[in-house]
Amino acid sequence: DRGGVQVRSFVYDPAYPGRMTGHRYAGRPQMRYRYDETGRVTEQLNPEGLSYRYRYEKNRVTVTDSPGRREVLHTEGEGGLKRVVMKEYADGSVTRSGYDASGRLEWQT
Structure with a gap:
């Protein structure tokens, strides 16, 4: 600091x-x-708190915390250029994201 x-x-x-x-x-x-x-x-x-496990598939990453809650990140793109286009939260809610041709976030719902 x-x-x-x-x-x-x-x-x-x-x-x-x-x-x-x-x-x-x-x-x-x-x-x-x-x-x-x-x-x-x-x-x-x-x-001393939450721990997380990550499981990778072609276009998604599943994140599970130590109490067993799960979130799923759906991705598009290749290699280091993958972007999260949808996130499923443990409570069942979903966030969707859109990007422009340069990969910048344009919208999110």
């Missing part, structure tokens, strides 16, 4: 440069991350 106090720290995997394996806000427990063989996050682990 402006006073020189560290507010967040990061841990990286030395075998995979740039791959964050953990982070911590000052005074909070360290969040840890696990990855699959392709480098995608499969788990976000919080020892």
